[in-house]
Amino acid sequence: MKSRAAVAFEAGKPLQIVEIDVAPPQAGEVLVRITHTGVCHTDAFTLSGDDPEGIFPAVLGHEGAGIVVEVGEGVTSVKPGDHVIPLYTAECGQCLFCKSGKTNLCVAVRATQGKGVMPDGTTRFSYNGQPVYHYMGCSTFSEYTVVAEVSLAKVNPKANPEQVCLLGCGVTTGLGAVKNTAKVQPGDSVAVFGLGGIGLAVIQGAKMAGAGRIIAIDTNPSKFELARTFGATDCVNPKDHDKPIQQVIVEMTGWGVDHSFECIGNVGVMRAALECAHRGWGQSVIIGVAGAGQEISTRPFQLVTGRKWLGTAFGGVKGRTELPGMVEDAMAGRIQLAPFVTHTMPLTEINEAFDLMHAGKSIRSVVYY
Numbered sequence: 001m002k003s004r005a006a007v008a009f010e011a012g013k014p015l016q017i018v019e020i021d022v023a024p025p026q027a028g029e030v031l032v033r034i035t036h037t038g039v040c041h042t043d044a045f046t047l048s049g050d051d052p053e054g055i056f057p058a059v060l061g062h063e064g065a066g067i068v069v070e071v072g073e074g075v076t077s078v079k080p081g082d083h084v085i086p087l088y089t090a091e092c093g094q095c096l097f098c099k100s101g102k103t104n105l106c107v108a109v110r111a112t113q114g115k116g117v118m119p120d121g122t123t124r125f126s127y128n129g130q131p132v133y134h135y136m137g138c139s140t141f142s143e144y145t146v147v148a149e150v151s152l153a154k155v156n157p158k159a160n161p162e163q164v165c166l167l168g169c170g171v172t173t174g175l176g177a178v179k180n181t182a183k184v185q186p187g188d189s190v191a192v193f194g195l196g197g198i199g200l201a202v203i204q205g206a207k208m209a210g211a212g213r214i215i216a217i218d219t220n221p222s223k224f225e226l227a228r229t230f231g232a233t234d235c236v237n238p239k240d241h242d243k244p245i246q247q248v249i250v251e252m253t254g255w256g257v258d259h260s261f262e263c264i265g266n267v268g269v270m271r272a273a274l275e276c277a278h279r280g281w282g283q284s285v286i287i288g289v290a291g292a293g294q295e296i297s298t299r300p301f302q303l304v305t306g307r308k309w310l311g312t313a314f315g316g317v318k319g320r321t322e323l324p325g326m327v328e329d330a331m332a333g334r335i336q337l338a339p340f341v342t343h344t345m346p347l348t349e350i351n352e353a354f355d356l357m358h359a360g361k362s363i364r365s366v367v368y369y
């Protein structure tokens with residue numbers, strides 16, 4: 001079938017809106033009509049060419065909501081008409097990782113997903129007879145996409161797709177990082193570096209966890225108002241200080257914060273986030289994605305004196321098990337999604353979403369089909 005799609009033909013170039021061909025779902029696969037998709041910084045990261053797993057031409061996008069159109073052989077858990085959120089972290093329930101009870105990092109489809117193909121090693125997308133690759137197992141920048149059954153969370157059809165698509169990545173990642181990775185406790189102090197969709201979701205999660213002081217840090221002060229609305233108690237612009245930001249945070253708190261979160265993808269800031277953690281027990285969670293060749297560093301003494309460095313993917317959330325409940329929480333107002341959606345636009349204007357992100361003017365742009 002034909003599908004309107006925004007295709008990344010080349011790194012560093014705008015997406016092109018074209019009509020691609022989408023082949024039918026094979027065994028264990030599902031054809032989904034995407035109705036809405038958020039644009040996450042990770043899409044921009046891969047488009048920039050910095051992602052070692054980046055492959056072109058590809059249909060990017062991994063923060064979507066849609067409706068099942070057709071299922072392939074053997075698919076039993078979803079049927080046409082079901083409302084779904086595609087998952088870049090699958091949940092097969094069978095693999096070593098799923099069964100461990102220790103992680104959400106299912107490996108069922110991860111190897112082929114990283115190569116831009118479906119589990120059988122081929123792609124369902126083509127343009128002018130040439131292959132177009134999948135992205136993060138989702139490819140939500142196409143109106144019709146094919147995903148593995150294990151990569152779909154079935155959600156309440158009454159939910160607002162313009163908002164719950166954000167549970168496909170940004171908001172879930174931030175909330176999960178607080179709850180599952182850092183395990184923030186009532187009264188704990190928190191520092192959040194980077195106030196985009198991820199950082200603001202961390203702040204929302206910290207507030208929900210009953211954190212005491214929540215310090216929001218960004219070089220773009222226009223982000224502070226929303227950060228305060230979500231629960232930030234202090235807002236800090238590193239540019240206002242002539243000393244390292246970790247020193248500023250340590251001086252503000254005495255010995256540093258109980259938990260810090262890096263939500264930017266900057267290895268220098270990752271170091272600062274670790275070093276502003278409390279002597280003896282502070283921990284720092286890396287959420288931001290850094291480019292090929294980038295490495296983190298700090299003095300080992302920082303760890304010897306009790307700080308911990310952690311990381312998280314999709315906030316440690318098991319999508320098929322947990323997203324349906326998170327959608328209910330959003331519908332009941334227990335999770336706030338509306339404030340994240342600063343812009344909406346049709347697919348034809350998707351490049352504007354990237355421009356707004358790079359200009360620091362948006363939190364989330366949601367594209368509709």
Ligand SMILES: NC(=O)c1ccc[n+]([C@@H]2O[C@H](COP(=O)([O-])OP(=O)(O)OC[C@H]3O[C@@H](n4cnc5c(N)ncnc54)[C@H](O)[C@@H]3O)[C@@H](O)[C@H]2O)c1
Nearest residue numbers: 041042194196197198218219220263264265288289313314
């Ligand atoms: N680990 C995961 O599962 C996961 C999930 C989603 C996104 N991410 C990553 O999280 C990061 C954030 O994503 P986003 O969509 O919120 O991005 P975003 O671009 O919306 O937000 C980033 C924010 O960081 C701020 N910033 C940039 N440089 C800074 C600096 N030196 N000091 C302080 N603030 C600075 C920007 O002003 C912006 O407000 C990206 O690296 C993305 O790839 C990771």
Ligand SMILES: N[C@@H](CCC(=O)N[C@@H](CSCO)C(=O)NCC(=O)O)C(=O)O
Nearest residue numbers: 040042051052053110169289312313314
């Ligand atoms: N492909 C990159 C890594 C990209 C990455 O770290 N992705 C995050 C999700 S970002 C969502 O916006 C993640 O979950 N990683 C775990 C996984 O991909 O299995 C690289 O190769 O460096």
Ligand SMILES: [Zn+2]
Nearest residue numbers: 040042169170
């Ligand atoms: Zn994302």
Ligand SMILES: [Zn+2]
Nearest residue numbers: 092095098106
């Ligand atoms: Zn699994």
